[in-house]
Amino acid sequence: MYLSDDEKRLLDGAEGFVRQRCMAYLVELATVSGAERMVDLDGTTDFHVPTTALVPEYLFPIEELRKIVDEGAVFKAPTFANKAPFYGATFVDGWEGCAYPPHNDPAHHAKAMQPDWMELYVRMGLITTYSCASYLASSYWPSVGQHCAWNESSAVPYCNAVLGGRSNIDGSFASSFLAKAPYSGMHVPENRLATVVIDTERLIQTDVEWDVLGFAVGEECGLDVPALIHTAKPTTTQYQKFNTAANTGGSIAMYHVPGATPEAPTLEWALGGKKPAREVRFDEAHLKKTYEKLNDHRGDTVEMVSLGCPHYNLVDLMLLSRKLKGKKVKVPVWIMTVPALYHTAEQLGYKKIFEDAGAVLLSGTCPAAIAGVPGGIRALAVDAAKQAYYISGLFPEADDHLDVFYGTQDDCVDAALTGVWRGEWR
Amino acid sequence: MSETIRIKGRAEWPGKVTAEALVSPIPIEGFANVDDVHGYITERYHPLFKIPYEGKILVFPSPRGSGGFMKFGTGKIPAAYVHRRGNTLSDACIMCARVPAMTDFETDPLSVIETGDTVFVNADEGYIEITKKEK
Known part of the structure; x- marks a missing residue:
């Protein structure tokens, strides 16, 4: 794997313990994924706070974080919080009326919001959106072509398909702190082209139709990139629904709606001028069956x-x-x-x-x-x-x-x- | 003696292990649809619903769903992972489990391996070897 001199210094520990752990995590992730180099992120990131790493091997204690924050460390990428602090994931607002013990207990709420960790992260620049849909509240959307590292599966297609940013499901403390990610998956332009064309018997135009279509497309396409043809132009709600369902039925990081999403002015463009590997048409029975499965x-x-x-x-x-x-x-x-x-x-x-x-x-x-x-x-x-x-x-x-x-x-x-x-x- | 079939692939995590295969014909989903305390899938109507995978070679087409896929790599874990395709979901899972894992095979492993077959995963040398169960 190619590493720049700066990346080698981080990996060697010349920049301290936390940066060494972050770089080692990214190198290991790149090795497993088969990536040959890193990409510097010029877009946004999110991760599940307060976990310093989702892979146990790379966890480090709060004392190490406090040390670097006191030295002035900040997140290199604009970083957002994916949902309320894990693993309690309690309600941020409105909890007083939820009638769901212990979430309506003030002492539980105060503790579950992990104030010790969050004080440090906010000092590092974390924007506490606390949402699976941080993109609805963040004023710093990636622009077309920017490299990001988002961790929320339902949001990653919003980054890729709707905004034209480039992200895998790879947001972490490490990617946020160092603004780096393995150059693989959706960071690589050719992987973003559609290989499957999806058509439907009915015109997809309501919220629930987009949701059910998303689940069906996820099941059909797995990890492939689909192009959806002959649909109505989706609203923001419908993009949200499609993304969320597609990453439940399958693992769809990227898709195209020719004429609507930014990387596909036409179907030919979405396919990169190539023939699709397959074309699929969902009839009424297929969508009804998907709805009934849910x-x-x-x-x-x-x-x-x-x-x-x-x-x-x-x-x-x-x-x-x-x-x-x-x-x-x-x-x-x-x-x-x-x-x-x-x-x-x-x-x-x-x-x-x-x-x-x-x-x-x-x-x-x-x-x-x-x-x-x-x-x-x-x-x-x-x-x-x-x-x-x-x-x-x-x-x-x-x-x-x-x-x-x-x-x-x-x-x-x-x-x-x-x-x-x-x-x-x- | 049963015939063995060797398939080359890409090692994601090194190591060698031999164990019985547990095959999911459809993608598997983590987060709330897996129970890592018991080491089984809790997704209703999934072919592997509540079938323990601890100590088995978990064979599946691809990951799906949320970042919580990594729960397949925490708690009770398989002996190795063999899968047709992967992405950052399976990458993070494998990094949690730190057991042999392979993907990107020259022949689709799901076309060869059935539940109950014995599979030797040699991620150090980049191949798997399947011994079919006695019929």
Whole structure:
């Protein structure tokens, strides 16, 4: 593997212990992935705070971090926080009303926010977006062609496909601190070209259609880069949904919507002038089957509703506030958003509308990240393929079953107001 | 004696180990769909639902899902990983587990290996050797 003189110095330990561990981590990652060199990041990064490394071998204690922060160390890349501090991943805002012990306990909340670590990270320049959708709240989006290291699977296609940045799922303390990543995967221009063309019998235009299409494309394409043809032009919400579902059904870091995403003015451009390896057309039966796979319930009684996976943007919150204004929900309703947007939603009056309806606005996490739902809940309705898929995996025991209902935001609102599921693939 | 089949590939993590194969015909998903305390998949309706992989050669087409894929490399772990294709999800998992791992084979390992076959993973010399189970 080629390493520059500066990279060799870091690896040799000439720049101190923490930088040595970070460089060693990146070299090991590059070796496993087959990369032949590093790329210097000129874009943004995110990682799961406060973990200094997701690979145990490279963890280092807070004392080592404090030492370098006191010496003036900063993150070399603009760095964002992926969700609330791990591994508790508690709610950042709104926790007082969540009715989910211990998350509504002030002492638990204070501790779970990991203040010792976070004080140091903020001094290093960490921007505490605390969200799977940091891109909704960060003012420093990568521009087309910038190299990034994002760690949130649902956000990485937003970086690559929607913004034209270049990232694998490789955000870490090391990549943020040194602003480096192995030159592999989506950092390499030719790997970003589409090899599979996806067409659909129905015109994909609603939020749930984009979500279900995302899951189906993930299952079909695995690690390949698809080009989606004959769809309507996606909204921001629909990009979010497609990305999140595609990285649940499969591992889609990059895709193209010719005429909409920045690296594909045309289908030919998306394919790099080559013939696709395969062309696939999803018929109605295929999408219906995908939708039904995401629904796994024995009855039609809904005991709780969770909305916002990935975290809702402001338009999602605005539309939901219209649907809940003046209404009363029959079951607990959690609405997940980005901490920065929580406060905007409060100023705009949405939070009050939700509270008056009996719903709770929360930020920074989700049931899957917290790894559960309040005790006694046996039937959960969600409006996201990703949440449906992960929350069901947390309840594998036959005697501890969780019914999972998946559908549109409207279906979930109806279930919240009636306690009954009436959603179906329409 | 059973016939052995040798396939060359790219070593991701060095080492040699022989163990029984556990094959997932479809991609596997970490985070909330794997239980690393028990060492099995909790994804409903997955072909390997609740089948322990500890000490086995875990054979799969590719990783999928969130960065929590690395949970396949923590707690109870396989003896080695053999997979058709990988990305940073499988890279991080392998770095957690620090056991032999190989990918990018000249012949698709999933077309040869079945659950119960004995697989010798020689990541030091860049090949795997499969001994088919007695039918």
